Amino acid sequence: MSADPSPTALALRAAGHRLTRARLAVIQVLDEQDAGLSPQELCARARAIYAPLGLVTVYRTLSLLDELGLVRRVHSEQDCHAYAPTAGDRHHLLCSGCHRLVEFPCQGLDALVASVEERTGFVITAHLLELTGLCPACQRARAAAEPAPME
Amino acid sequence: MSADPSPTALALRAAGHRLTRARLAVIQVLDEQDAGLSPQELCARARAIYAPLGLVTVYRTLSLLDELGLVRRVHSEQDCHAYAPTAGDRHHLLCSGCHRLVEFPCQGLDALVASVEERTGFVITAHLLELTGLCPACQRARAAAEPAPME
DNA sequence: CCGCTAGTTGACACAGATTTTCAATTGGGG
DNA sequence: CCCCAATTGAAAATCTGTGTCAACTAGCGG
Numbered sequence: 001m002s003a004d005p006s007p008t009a010l011a012l013r014a015a016g017h018r019l020t021r022a023r024l025a026v027i028q029v030l031d032e033q034d035a036g037l038s039p040q041e042l043c044a045r046a047r048a049i050y051a052p053l054g055l056v057t058v059y060r061t062l063s064l065l066d067e068l069g070l071v072r073r074v075h076s077e078q079d080c081h082a083y084a085p086t087a088g089d090r091h092h093l094l095c096s097g098c099h100r101l102v103e104f105p106c107q108g109l110d111a112l113v114a115s116v117e118e119r120t121g122f123v124i125t126a127h128l129l130e131l132t133g134l135c136p137a138c139q140r141a142r143a144a145a146e147p148a149p150m151e
Numbered sequence: 152m153s154a155d156p157s158p159t160a161l162a163l164r165a166a167g168h169r170l171t172r173a174r175l176a177v178i179q180v181l182d183e184q185d186a187g188l189s190p191q192e193l194c195a196r197a198r199a200i201y202a203p204l205g206l207v208t209v210y211r212t213l214s215l216l217d218e219l220g221l222v223r224r225v226h227s228e229q230d231c232h233a234y235a236p237t238a239g240d241r242h243h244l245l246c247s248g249c250h251r252l253v254e255f256p257c258q259g260l261d262a263l264v265a266s267v268e269e270r271t272g273f274v275i276t277a278h279l280l281e282l283t284g285l286c287p288a289c290q291r292a293r294a295a296a297e298p299a300p301m302e
Numbered sequence: 303c304c305g306c307t308a309g310t311t312g313a314c315a316c317a318g319a320t321t322t323t324c325a326a327t328t329g330g331g332g
Numbered sequence: 333c334c335c336c337a338a339t340t341g342a343a344a345a346t347c348t349g350t351g352t353c354a355a356c357t358a359g360c361g362g
Contacts, residue, residue: 018329018338039319054341059320075226081319093273102271108263116255116282122244124284128226131267133275169309169358190349205312210349232348 006031008070008085015068025050026061036074036082075128091128095135102135157182159221159236166219176201177212187225187233187243226281242279246286253286 008027013019025046029037037045043058062083065071074082074092093102106129113124134142159178164170176197180188188196194209213234216222225233225243235243244253257280264275285293 020329020339022340052341055319056321056342057340060339073231075231080226080231093267093271093275095273102273104267104271108266112259113282115259116244117284120244120253120255121287121290122246122253122282122284123290124244124282126283128279128281128283130279131264131273131275132277132279133268133273136272139272139274171310171358173311191347203312206348207313207350208311211310 008065011068011070012065017064021050022046022053022057023061025053026058027065030065030071030083030085033084036084038082042083072126075130091130093131093133095133095138159216162219162221163216168215172201173197173204173208174212176204177209178216181216181222181234181236184235187235189233193234220277223279226279242281244282244284246284246289 006024006027008031009019009024012023012027017023026042028049029042029046033045039055039058039062042062043053043055046058047053062071066073066083070086071083072086073080074084091104091106093104095102106127109127109129113127116122117124157175157178159182160170160175163174163178168174177193179200180193180196184196190206190209190213193213194204194206197209198204213222217224217234221237222234223237225235242255242257244255246253257278260278260280264278267273268275
């Protein structure tokens, strides 16, 4: 009941900001979820922890955390304004049929990043990779709907 | 004055849509720029070509072009809703210092895509890759501003 | 070349999301 | 424990994006 090992909260305090109840509630919800949450969803869930929390404060807390690099914005096609805690390099695989979102770990991108850095002189600090395709179920559904592929 | 080789316009007509002045203006602006443009910016620029253009029409045109895969949404951190013409598999490299947008051709992603397809059973049809980093100029600027890296 | 019709358009109304404003509250150093 | 500046929440102001509808026009048929 005393240990509060949330690295996010610690980082926030280290940056000279106060650890208020509102912020702790937001951080706790963010830390528990790793799927993207919109400010609205986040606020709703955080109210279970700290009832008087206002949506405005959620926005402010998110932008503060974002500035400090403690959360990341997730850009899915449908919901562009979801936030997730900064955790490794996760990427998204989106089904264009049923809009299911699958996450997969980063792998095999290092060589590409290194090559781009070399060619452009940039120092790459982050990457966003989203693959879009058809999941197995939607492939079957589509195959059933379009009998002959015309060829 | 007669040749209008805009492949985007042709594709639009091929899909059974009318080539109206409003749409042509939007397409022309999109084709001229390859940095991401927000609907607002797009509308402002397109009005130089076709003054009565309404913002509503820009939204409609963009979503139509998006459906047909003729434009792509660029998810930059600041402006999540910018659009850029789809041109092959180009990817974006965004400088977090000066917000410059550089494009680079797709390369070295095939193996990763194939591996994800194999593991998930998805058929990947598109991919969005955005790298964020610091361009050479901003690296220099930053180095000058922060004299000693403390180490 | 002309007229017709359905696809399109622009203005306005509307719904939501995000920001600003401001007085009241509160974290945490002294 | 006190105090002050950082922070908060509510309401209002902005912005962004969507739905509605009468007027307009691209492009087909003649």
